[in-house]
Amino acid sequence: MSSIDTQVLESLLDMLEGDQDVLAEIINCYLMESPKIIAAIQTSASQGDADNLGKTAHNLKSSSASLGAMDIHQLCLELESKGKNGNLAGSLELVSQLINEYAQVEIDLKKLLQSSSCTPRYL
Amino acid sequence: MAPSIHTNHTLVLVVDDDLVIQMQLRLAMEKEGYEVMVAADGKAALDICLNSPPDIVLLDAMMPVMDGFICCAQLHALDPNISILMITGLDDQGSVDKAFEVGAVDYITKPIHWAVLKQRVRRLLQMHWLIKEFQYKVKQEQLVAKITQKIRTSLNLELILSTTVIEIRKLLKTDRVIVYRFQPDGSGCVIVESVDPEWSSMLGRVFKDTYFLDKSSHKYRHSNVYVIEDVNDAGLSPCHIDLLNGLQAKANLVVPIEQEDNIWGLLVVYECSKPRKWAKSDIDLLTQLTYPLIMAIQQAELYQQLEVANQKLQQLANIDSLTQIPNRRSFDQVLEREWKRLEREQVPLSLILCDIDFFKNYNDTYGHQLGDECLKEVAKIIYQVAQRPGDIAARYGGEEFALVLPNTDTTGAICIAEIILAYIRTRNLIHESSQISSYLTLSLGIATIIPQSSSSPKWLIAKADEALYRAKLTGRDRYAIYEYSLGELGYESRNVN
Numbered sequence: 247m248s249s250i251d252t253q254v255l256e257s258l259l260d261m262l263e264g265d266q267d268v269l270a271e272i273i274n275c276y277l278m279e280s281p282k283i284i285a286a287i288q289t290s291a292s293q294g295d296a297d298n299l300g301k302t303a304h305n306l307k308s309s310s311a312s313l314g315a316m317d318i319h320q321l322c323l324e325l326e327s328k329g330k331n332g333n334l335a336g337s338l339e340l341v342s343q344l345i346n347e348y349a350q351v352e353i354d355l356k357k358l359l360q361s362s363s364c365t366p367r368y369l
Numbered sequence: 370m371a372p373s374i375h376t377n378h379t380l381v382l383v384v385d386d387d388l389v390i391q392m393q394l395r396l397a398m399e400k401e402g403y404e405v406m407v408a409a410d411g412k413a414a415l416d417i418c419l420n421s422p423p424d425i426v427l428l429d430a431m432m433p434v435m436d437g438f439i440c441c442a443q444l445h446a447l448d449p450n451i452s453i454l455m456i457t458g459l460d461d462q463g464s465v466d467k468a469f470e471v472g473a474v475d476y477i478t479k480p481i482h483w484a485v486l487k488q489r490v491r492r493l494l495q496m497h498w499l500i501k502e503f504q505y506k507v508k509q510e511q512l513v514a515k516i517t518q519k520i521r522t523s524l525n526l527e528l529i530l531s532t533t534v535i536e537i538r539k540l541l542k543t544d545r546v547i548v549y550r551f552q553p554d555g556s557g558c559v560i561v562e563s564v565d566p567e568w569s570s571m572l573g574r575v576f577k578d579t580y581f582l583d584k585s586s587h588k589y590r591h592s593n594v595y596v597i598e599d600v601n602d603a604g605l606s607p608c609h610i611d612l613l614n615g616l617q618a619k620a621n622l623v624v625p626i627e628q629e630d631n632i633w634g635l636l637v638v639y640e641c642s643k644p645r646k647w648a649k650s651d652i653d654l655l656t657q658l659t660y661p662l663i664m665a666i667q668q669a670e671l672y673q674q675l676e677v678a679n680q681k682l683q684q685l686a687n688i689d690s691l692t693q694i695p696n697r698r699s700f701d702q703v704l705e706r707e708w709k710r711l712e713r714e715q716v717p718l719s720l721i722l723c724d725i726d727f728f729k730n731y732n733d734t735y736g737h738q739l740g741d742e743c744l745k746e747v748a749k750i751i752y753q754v755a756q757r758p759g760d761i762a763a764r765y766g767g768e769e770f771a772l773v774l775p776n777t778d779t780t781g782a783i784c785i786a787e788i789i790l791a792y793i794r795t796r797n798l799i800h801e802s803s804q805i806s807s808y809l810t811l812s813l814g815i816a817t818i819i820p821q822s823s824s825s826p827k828w829l830i831a832k833a834d835e836a837l838y839r840a841k842l843t844g845r846d847r848y849a850i851y852e853y854s855l856g857e858l859g860y861e862s863r864n865v866n
Contacts, residue, residue, distance in 0.1 A: 254480070257482075257483060257484075258393070258483065260483070260484075261393075261396075261397050261400065261483035261484075261487075262396060262397075262400065263400055268396055271392070272389060272392055272393060272396070275388055275389050275392050276389045279388050279389060301433070304431055305386070305387055308387050308389075308390050308479050308480070309387050309388075309389035309390055311479065311480040312389060312390055312393055312479075312480055312481065313389070319480075
């Protein structure tokens, strides 16, 4: 599970007092919301809409970090910065990295949901 | 509502457009035992705050529609006491500075460290409650001061009590506050009330049953505050529950107002919409207020006694003790007053002086006791005659009486004089030692004037006296008139038979 920082998930589960059902709920929410945001990021990048790119990348950044998807967080950070600065050079490349990375994160998170124990500690 | 520090109810508002983060924040706060509301943007957050103000707001800095900073400023403007915790990016010192500028009390960075968040919220809430409690205490003290001040400046008990119930209802944010007063027979009546229009009024209601009395003789003694948090769950007797249901009460606080060993009345606070867990500060406020209230009641009662005594004194000063009609002092006051009034209005004022004929002989023949009875009889007659508003019949001195007749010209005064003479004749009071009749007779002197600044009441009295003298000279048992318009020669005397 290289795409997910399990420590982050562990501390989230601590906060939830070990409530794995609720953790699953949060992960499901992330898996529901993120593809929409990624599509918006892709559109913004291909249309050269810097302002929107910054905003949409910001949206994905926090939720990804909160679930330990640190690579996505990093990619979003870069995209957000490009959007803010209005310099979109290399952004399409970053978006395609983001899509690939998200595909991995999605797989890992789904695995996590399917595993009967659903306990990050044993991943 | 009173400070919620005394209850476990804490309301947290989470504002974040990122649904994943919003969900995590909500769960984190729910795990802490708080009630949580969520909003996805600043506008929605403001709407929520207007309807149900939260104790703390967790506010994301970067949001669409209305960003966190504008929202924070508007929330702060709405209620400066609201605790706002801003959530900013880790690398964003500018945002942190901006957050404090617009009224946030603290901030936390993303990614959120959950233990830090929970601890920070706990600390902010503690501060929030302390401030609220302090503000409530200040308000409470202001209320006590206000009522104490009212008591110092007013002796009007009803006003003091009305102010008290209004202010208590305002401060406790409750539905109805009353003062109930006991009568000696154990019944009682609601004498003042402040009630939310949504609920029915109890004002003026009389309770004849002994319910309140029973309570007063037991539980209310020794300054006990009687506390009911939920009428239907307080182990009350069915009749007690019926009574409270009839008053739409879901919860109440009853504080006796005691004077020494005597219970004067009750101060009662009702919550009508729902049961209420009363805060200690609510109860303290009421017990704190009973002392100034008792002072006010004592003062007002003393003042009432003084008023009665004053009235009595006033009466003694103005009423002739023998005949029980107004005395000379009263006559002087009325004549002076009417003179001034009629001088302004330029209408006639008449005066009749009236003397019992051969009264000295009467006393010599029948003794002073019967002489007094005779004076009373005559006083009664002239008192009955002077019945129009403004008329006054007074004992002028000795066996002499006077009638002040405002708005009365000579013709009117003659009419009154004739009635008096006719009246005394029909009474047929035996007077054996009178030199003109076998019955008691009167002589009357009439004077009329439209009051002028060049003249005076003294002048009018002198002229009526002259006319009286003339009535005596011309045979008694008659009236004589002095008319200003006739000058010094204007005497006319008549014996009406």
